[in-house]
Amino acid sequence: MIGSSPLPVPGWLVLLLLLSxxxxxxxxxxxxxxxxxxxxxxxxxxxxxxxxxxxxxxxxxxxxxxxxxxxxxxxxxxxxxxxxxxxxxxxxxxxxxxxxxxxxxxxxxxxxxxxxxxxxxxxxxxxxxxxxxxxxxxxxxxxxxxxxxxxxxxxxxxxxxxxxxxxxxPAALEEALAMGFYYGMVALVLISNLIYWFWVRHRLYLAYAFYVAATAVLMSSIGGLTFQYLLPGHPRLADGAVGAGMFLATFASGLFFPMILRLGKRWSLLLLMFRLQVWLPPFAAITLFTGHYTEAGHALVLFNLAVTVLSVARAVRLFRDGVPGGTFLLFSLLVFAFGLLSNFLTVLGLLPGTLFAVHGVQIGGLGHMLLMHMAIAARVRAIDRERQQALAQAAAAEATAGEERAARRRQARFLSMLDHELKGPLAVIGGAVQSLRRLAGAGEPEVTRRHQRIHASVGRIDALIGQCLAYDRLDQEGVEVRRAPVDLRRLVAATVSECGEAGRRIECVFDGAARLSGDGGLLQVALHNLLENALKYAPAPAPIRVRVAQEGDRMVIEVADGGPGVEAASAERLFEPFVRGDSDLPGAGLGLYLVRRIARLHGGEATLAAVEEGGACFRLWLPLAEGCR
The missing domain is CATH 2.60.40.2380 (Immunoglobulin-like)
Structure with missing residues (x-):
């Protein structure tokens, strides 16, 4: 598609009148x-x-x-x-x-x-x-x-x-006035598009300005104005100006029209043809010096004609899809194609020569300039609306995020206050229970059971507060994992010892080396939550099995129990915050969520593995550091 020279309605009427x-x-x-x-x-x-x-x-x-x-x-x-x-x-x-x-x-x-x-x-x-x-x-x-x-x-x-x-x-004077008006409007379009580009910085305006300028160069060369006013003493340069103008206009067309036509993968052929419009002219320009312009010009005219037909087809599709500016774009290309087709067929010798046909490209600019301007303006307005909507959504998201951060800060202060206010009384209650047990001795079984229940309740409250504090800390953005070499044998032994008497049910199996690079404190929290979950749901004296093994470039920690198991449909929900299993057992529903969160902070994952014999088996896998393999 060679560039058309945008021609306003009055100039078109004057020129058409002169020609006819x-x-x-x-x-x-x-x-x-x-x-x-x-x-x-x-x-x-x-x-x-x-x-x-x-x-x-x-x-x-x-x-x-x-x-x-x-x-x-x-x-x-x-x-x-x-x-x-x-x-x-x-x-x-x-x-x-x-x-x-x-x-x-x-x-x-x-x-x-x-x-x-x-x-x-x-x-x-x-x-x-x-x-x-x-x-x-x-x-x-x-x-x-x-x-x-x-x-x-x-x-x-x-x-x-x-x-x-x-x-x-007088005919030449009228012609000069029409051309002056014509090129004056072209200059106005060129300058206005450059101003719009400088204002909104949208490359569509810049590409269209270049397209208009290149077309003006072509039209002034075809019309003899370049030779008459710019190169009167350089006939060789003026002789090559038409070919150079056609190559330049083809190049500009290949840059502009893919933008306005919004070509996707389904229009890969047309996109390739536009790319050829960009790539071929620099090579074709060599023919101006080798004497083969006749053959190159003939081939380029046929190629541009095919591009024009496909571009109209694409504009029809955009019109049907309701793309902003699609109506203006379609009619702009139809008007342009009419003049361009008559010009091409005349240039190729397929239509009888008339001045109307030769100036078909200019005459086809009747509505091309204004309609293309409207299409570009509609497209840029739509893009600007989308940008404003995106900015509004981003502002709303930022406001929501700010509210969430403020809520988290309030929650953190509340949990910190709760921890401070309850830790002291809980410690007093725990100490008082132990003193009462020593004073009462072992003579009254009922009293002993009550002391144990009080002690267990204090432990649950303390664990609940600890989990809430851990959730608040780990659920923040930018949590830092302080990596260091971790000996999983020692970590497992320390965690099992924290389980007290219930830890006797836990069996530990180590396959090979058990070292990795990670945050030992966080990993101990994850393992503690897995063991607590298993002890809670597996009836005593069913054993709890802990397996630590290296599988390729990662370390796997498995905690299996003999409890009631988990339905496959509910497996993923258990890792969500505040979700608990189908039982009346106490808990906040944060344990497994924290396990997965800690695993992902290390670049690993926590999953529920299928168990054929019943019960549940949770797998925590973690990547190995280079120095720990």
């Missing part, structure tokens, strides 16, 4: 326009004039032969109209033709030769104009034949018009 009315009026003096068939490029004007039957008449004073290196001979039969002056002007378009030779019959016989083309300095032209103008002098009565020889490396496209000088000047 003035063109037909000027062309009326050419009564016949024909092309020589069977030319091999070696003919002279004398040999051509001697074979009038070999000229094939065309419907209009224009030739469209596509990309070819052939030499074309044309014959124009010109007749005066009433009131015409002795001198008329023959206009030849487009301005990017390389070599044009006009042969005019002389009164004494023979032909005079005059040359033009973009390979001659602009000062060599008979009349300074962006196109080519020749002064001709038809006879007062009847008509006479002019011969044109055309040879160009770009598309072989030619239009001829004969003007009265007095009619040409």
């Amino acid at each position: 009315l003035s063109s037909s009026a000027a062309a009326a003096r050419i009564t016949q326009f024909s092309v020589l068939t069977g030319s091999d490029g070696t003919e002279t004007v004398a040999s051509v004039a001697a074979q009038p039957r070999n000229f094939h008449p065309l419907d209009r004073p224009s030739l469209s032969a596509g990309y070819t290196r052939d030499v074309h001979w044309l014959r124009l039969i010109v007749a005066r109209e009433p009131g015409d002056p002795a001198e008329l002007w023959l206009e030849i378009q487009p301005p990017y033709l390389d070599d044009i030779r006009l042969y005019e019959p002389q009164p004494g016989g023979g032909f005079s030769e005059r040359r033009a083309g973009d390979r001659l300095p602009f000062a060599a032209r008979e009349i300074p104009y962006r196109g080519f103008l020749f002064r001709i002098h038809p006879p007062p009565q009847g008509s006479y034949s002019l011969y044109l020889r055309m040879h160009t490396t770009s598309t072989s496209l030619l239009f001829a018009r004969v003007w009265r000088p007095d009619d040409f000047h």
Whole structure:
């Protein structure tokens, strides 16, 4: 897709009016326009004039032969109209033709030769104009034949018009005003998009500005303005400006349209084609120096036409999906594609040449600029709304997180206060119970049982407070694991000893080395919770089995009991905070949650393994440090 030059409605109307009315009026003096068939490029004007039957008449004073290196001979039969002056002007378009030779019959016989083309300095032209103008002098009565020889490396496209000088000047002025308005609007679009980009920093505006600028370069080169105003003394540079402009516009198109078309994996072919539009032009530009631009230009035109068709199909899909700006985008591409298609088919020689078709890209810019602006604006507005919503959600999340942090701080203060206020009384109660047991002695079994119940209750309250404090500490963000070498044999022995009399039910098995790098305090809390859970749910005197083994690059601690077991559907819920098993046994429902939390802080995991014989088996696996393997 080569870039279109955005054209506002008034400029389009003026240009279209000029092309339709003035063109037909000027062309009326050419009564016949024909092309020589069977030319091999070696003919002279004398040999051509001697074979009038070999000229094939065309419907209009224009030739469209596509990309070819052939030499074309044309014959124009010109007749005066009433009131015409002795001198008329023959206009030849487009301005990017390389070599044009006009042969005019002389009164004494023979032909005079005059040359033009973009390979001659602009000062060599008979009349300074962006196109080519020749002064001709038809006879007062009847008509006479002019011969044109055309040879160009770009598309072989030619239009001829004969003007009265007095009619040409106002037409050229109107054309200049229309083009001035046209390029003024292009500059306005370019500057406004750069301002929008600088303001909102969205790359879509920058890509569109580059696309508009590259298209303006192409259109000014095709229209002869680059040669006339920028490179009048450098015909070689001006000759390559059209090809360079087409390559630049193709490159800009490959950058801009993937953004506005929002291409995904399903449109990988179109995305690849746009990438080729970016990659190919730098290599194709080499043909401007090697003399192979004709072939490269032909291939690139066909490729761009295919990209345009697929881009319209993608725009239809965006329109159906209700994408913001999809309607504007679709109609923008449809209007652009209409003008572009007529231009491409004319350039390739598939449609008869008319100035309307040649300027189809510009005429297709009728709504392209405004609609594309609307599409971009709608897209950026939608992105901005999404960004604002995301910022609002982030602010709400931050506020919620702040509230949660404040609640956690209040909870931590409360637990700290509770620990401080209850530890003292609990210690007093525990000490008093022990004193009463010593005073009462072993004579009264009922009194002994009551002392034991009081002591157990004090222990449960103390353990509950300890678990709540551990939960509060471990559930905070940024908990630091203080790693150091840990001997699991010693850690297991110390934890089992804390279980008192119930620890006699615990059997410990060690397979191999039992060392790793971790936080010994946290690991002891995890193992204590597993043992307490097993002792609580497994009826006495059922044994509790602890197994420590190395499995590959990790250490596994298993705690198995002979209790009622756990249903598979409830296994994961047991590791959630404040979730307890289906029993009336006391507890806060935090033990297993803390086990998993400690495991994950070490980069490991805690799970419930399947047990065929019944009961439950909890597995705590931890990664080994490099120095402990």
